[in-house]
Amino acid sequence: MELDFPMVQVLNEEGAIVQPEYREQITKELTMTMYRHLIxxxxxxxxxxxxxxxxxxxxxxxxxxxxxxxxxxxLALDDGDWMFPTYRDHGAMMTFGRSLTTTLLYWKGRTEGCVPPEGKKIVPPSVPIATQLPHAAGAACAEKWKGTKNAVIVYFGDGATSEGDFHEGLNFASVFHAPVVFFNQNNQYAISVPISRQMKTKTIAQKAVAYDIPGLRIDGNDVFAVYFKTIEALERARNGGGPTLIEAVTWRYGAHTTSDDPSRYRDQEESKKRRDTTDPIQRVERFMQREGWWDEEWVNQVQEEVNAEIEQAVVEMERYPKADVSDMFDFVFAQPTWTIAEQKEAYLQWKRGMER
Known part of the structure; x- marks a missing residue:
C-alpha cells in the first residue's frame, strides 16, 4: 500500500520554478492575473x-x-463547475466571481450575502464542519448522471477530516465515481488543536488510499502548484476518472476567528518566520523579479484599484439596513414548516416583550 505522499511544488520559496514541465504554461499574463487576485x-x-x-x-x-x-x-474552475466553500473560503468565492459587496453583506448578516452571481454555482458557505462534503458528492453525481462535463470542488480544513461527513462524502464519491475534487486546506490547526493531536496519519493525502482514489499533497503556498494540480484533478473528474483528494499544506497567520486569541495556543514566532520565508504573495513577487516582470508602477496601480473597489463595496454594504433576525426563519424552507412557524412566533413574542 502506497503511503508516501511527497510534497508537490512548482514554485519554490526563492521564486524559482522547480517543475520545468510547467514552465511554458506560466506566462506573464497568467502570473499577473494570479498576482492581482492574491493582492x-x-x-x-x-x-x-x-x-x-x-x-x-x-x-x-x-x-x-x-x-x-x-x-x-x-482559477482552475470552469464557469459551469460547482463550488462548495466553508466560512473561510471567501477568497475562493471572490476569485470565482462573487462580488465584494456580496461578500461583505454575508459578514453583515444579510441573506443577500448568500446569493451567488448570475450563472455561477456557488453554494452558501458551510459553517457546520464537513457537512458540505456529502452535498458536493451528491451534486457531482447529479452532473454525471445528466451527462455534463461539469465538475465540483469542495473545500474543507484539516479539522473536517475528524468528522463523519468526511468519510461519508469521500466514500459516496468513490463508490459512484463522482466528478468531485476534495480540496483540503491543511492550515495545521483545527481552531486551537494542532494536527498532531487530530490524527495519527502523517498526511491527509494518504487517507485517499482507504477510498481507492488518487490523493496528492501539494505546497499550499505555491499558487502555481495549486493551480496546475487542481486543473489536472478537475480534468480527470470531467473525463470519467472520478474523485481526487488534494491536501494543500498551508498556514493561517492570524486567529481562527476575530473572537479568538491564537497566542494562547501557538507560538506567534512561527507565524512570523513563515511570513518571512513561505508567504504565498512574496513568493510570486520573487518569481516576477527573477523573470524581469516586476513593475512597481503596475503593482501600485493594482493596489489603488483594489482599495477603491473595497471602499465602494463598503459604501454599498452599509446602504443595507441591519439584518432582521426573522430572516433566519423565512429563508430555511420555500414553504415554512409548522415547527419553523412556531419558532418564529415565539421569537416575535419575545421581541415584543423586550421592546416594552
Missing part, C-alpha cells in the same frame, strides 16, 4: 478584520496566509 484577496481580508473591530460587520473568519490555496484552485 485583492489579502487586502479584502485585512479590511474585513478592520470592519469587524469597528463593529461594522459581525464575527469574521480571516484567511491571511491561505491566499494561494483559494486563488489557485478557484
Amino acid at each position: 485583492r484577496t489579502r487586502m479584502v481580508d485585512r479590511k474585513c478584520v478592520s470592519l469587524q473591530r469597528q463593529g461594522r460587520i459581525g464575527t469574521y473568519v480571516p484567511y491571511e496566509g491561505q491566499e494561494a490555496c483559494q486563488v489557485g484552485s478557484a
Whole structure:
C-alpha cells in the first residue's frame, strides 16, 4: 500500500520554478492575473478584520496566509463547475466571481450575502464542519448522471477530516465515481488543536488510499502548484476518472476567528518566520523579479484599484439596513414548516416583550 505522499511544488520559496514541465504554461499574463487576485484577496481580508473591530460587520473568519490555496484552485474552475466553500473560503468565492459587496453583506448578516452571481454555482458557505462534503458528492453525481462535463470542488480544513461527513462524502464519491475534487486546506490547526493531536496519519493525502482514489499533497503556498494540480484533478473528474483528494499544506497567520486569541495556543514566532520565508504573495513577487516582470508602477496601480473597489463595496454594504433576525426563519424552507412557524412566533413574542 502506497503511503508516501511527497510534497508537490512548482514554485519554490526563492521564486524559482522547480517543475520545468510547467514552465511554458506560466506566462506573464497568467502570473499577473494570479498576482492581482492574491493582492485583492489579502487586502479584502485585512479590511474585513478592520470592519469587524469597528463593529461594522459581525464575527469574521480571516484567511491571511491561505491566499494561494483559494486563488489557485478557484482559477482552475470552469464557469459551469460547482463550488462548495466553508466560512473561510471567501477568497475562493471572490476569485470565482462573487462580488465584494456580496461578500461583505454575508459578514453583515444579510441573506443577500448568500446569493451567488448570475450563472455561477456557488453554494452558501458551510459553517457546520464537513457537512458540505456529502452535498458536493451528491451534486457531482447529479452532473454525471445528466451527462455534463461539469465538475465540483469542495473545500474543507484539516479539522473536517475528524468528522463523519468526511468519510461519508469521500466514500459516496468513490463508490459512484463522482466528478468531485476534495480540496483540503491543511492550515495545521483545527481552531486551537494542532494536527498532531487530530490524527495519527502523517498526511491527509494518504487517507485517499482507504477510498481507492488518487490523493496528492501539494505546497499550499505555491499558487502555481495549486493551480496546475487542481486543473489536472478537475480534468480527470470531467473525463470519467472520478474523485481526487488534494491536501494543500498551508498556514493561517492570524486567529481562527476575530473572537479568538491564537497566542494562547501557538507560538506567534512561527507565524512570523513563515511570513518571512513561505508567504504565498512574496513568493510570486520573487518569481516576477527573477523573470524581469516586476513593475512597481503596475503593482501600485493594482493596489489603488483594489482599495477603491473595497471602499465602494463598503459604501454599498452599509446602504443595507441591519439584518432582521426573522430572516433566519423565512429563508430555511420555500414553504415554512409548522415547527419553523412556531419558532418564529415565539421569537416575535419575545421581541415584543423586550421592546416594552
